[in-house]
Amino acid sequence: MKLIAILFLCSRLLPSLTQESSQEIDCNHQDVFKAVDTALKKYNSGNKSGNQFVLYRITEVTKIDNPDIFYSFKYEIKEGDCLVQSDKTWQDCDYKDPAQxxxxxxxxxxxxxxxxxxSVATQTCQITPAEGPVVTAQYDCLGCLHPISTSSPxxxxxxxxxxxxxxxxxDHLHLFHLHEIKSAQRQVVAGWNYEINYLIVQTNCSKEKFPSLTPECTSLSNGDIHECTDKAxxxxxxxxASFSQECSLYQGKDFVQPLVKICAGCPRDIPVNSPELEEPLNHSIAKLNAENNAVFYFKIDLVEKATVQVVAGKKYSIVFTARETTCSKQSNEELTESCEIKKPGQILKCNASVYVVPWEKKIYPTVKCQLLGQRHLRSCEYKGRQQEAGAELVPESEVN
Structure with missing residues (x-):
């Protein structure tokens, strides 16, 4: 069997923001390569014809403890010279001629x-043929737990x-009935596994008079509340066929229903992907680029939160992250869609306030940003097969 030599040029992604449950790790970690190998074999096995794809580069690796271990990453692939119907794996293949x-x-x-x-939980691949448009292929793990609607029958x-x-x-003297389903997940096995988190509330029906729940049983306003998690x-x-149940008690006096706030002139949350935000965001990033002294343009990378308030017009408050791009202000008159995020590059955390007066066709944006830092990105590049023995991971080297 042919031996494989792997040359990785690696480093870590230094996070600008850290989370308790995740960390960005070196892409030359042994488990990362095993995870990529699993994902690429899964992708190749899903193709019924044509050639297998071969690993080219690994980037943006994050390890998540939740409490199981997950690896989230991106990897680039190139078409190889082995057919998908062959008994070879992608590691036995060479790259096909770049032009083809x-x-x-x-x-x-x-x-x-x-x-x-x-095992692969989710995978989405953007494939660009030698000549042709991008094709998207997606794989979702059918045997994994996935969220489902809490209103599902x-x-x-x-x-x-x-x-x-x-x-x-x-041991409670009263019956309880369903108050609210908070979350639900389903796994397809030989049947179905469910994991459901919900609240049950004490009713006015005592066990002494009611052997089971009936339509007469109603919630007590000061009744006890149990939060339960069931696995069935x-x-x-x-x-x-089987289930387990864990419930925690909230005494009636300790459980407070959330107040419903009705305020016509108060800010209300809007979805971060709402089309309504397109114009305020465009003016916000234009304002940011016009006022800062950076050599390169910034573009919006992630919208974290947005609200709108009806005043004499509309006032939008938006929290977003902006990333430095490869487009310099000297060579480009304005930011365009073709401007890609610069790696490494600066990151800004911004708060924008955008006042829109539709009848005057005027927009007044104000943007305040804080520098979060700079991401130092290195990637791991797969150098293909070699005939020599002693395949190994070579020392780190930065990829610009």
Whole structure:
């Protein structure tokens, strides 16, 4: 069997913001390569014809403990010279001639279970043929837990079973019924696994007079509240075959219903991807680029929060992150869609206030930004097969 030599030019992504559950790690980590190998084999196995793709470069690796270990990363691929129907893996292939080869980039999350088992949770690949438009391929892990709607009818039989179990086993003198479903997940196995988090509330029906819940049972305003998490397995005959239940008690006097605030002139949240934000954001980034002294233009990378308030017009308050681009102000009259994010590059955390007066066709943006830092990006480049023995990971070297 042909031996493989892998040359990685690596380093870490130094985070501008840290999170308790995630960290950016070196892309030459042994587990990262195993995760990429799993993802690329999964992608190649999904193609019924044509050639396999071969790893070219790994970037932007994040390790997440949640509490299982997940690796989230991007990797670039090039078309190889091995057919997908062959018994070879991508590591046995050479790159196809660049003029005739398709290329692509994949964004993937891979779970690690135990010491060696890796499985793809989600994967989306953007493939550019040798000559042609970008094609998107997506793989979702059908055997993994995925969120489902809390209003899904399929949850009702499970909840009826588990709430009945709670009422039968608890020492409380009153029956409880469903108050709110907070979250739900489903996993397709030989049947279905469900994980449901919900609230149940004490009713006016005592166990002494009511053996089970009836339409007469209503919530007590000062009744006790239990927050429960159930894990249930439903078999192919749609029966609850097994389940576990954990509940925490909130005394009635300690449970406060959230107040519903009605205020016509108060700020209200709007989705960060709302088309309504397009114009305020365009004016915000234009204002930012006009007022700062940076050599390169900045572009909006992520919108974190947005509100709108009806005044004499509309006032938008937006929190966003802006990243330095490759377009210099000296060579470009304005920021365009073709301006790519610069790596490494500066990052700004910005608060924008945009006052829009539609009947005057006027917009007044104000933007205040704080420098978060600079991301020092290195990537890991796969150098392909060699005939010599002793494949190894070479020392780090920065890729500009």
């Amino acid at each position: 080869a398709a290329t692509g980039e994949c964004t993937v999350t891979v779970a690690k279970r135990g010491n060696e088992k890796f 399929e949850l009702q039989p499970v909840l009826r079973h588990t709430i009945q179990h709670f009422n039968n086993k608890s 397995h439903v078999d192919l005959q749609l029966r609850v």
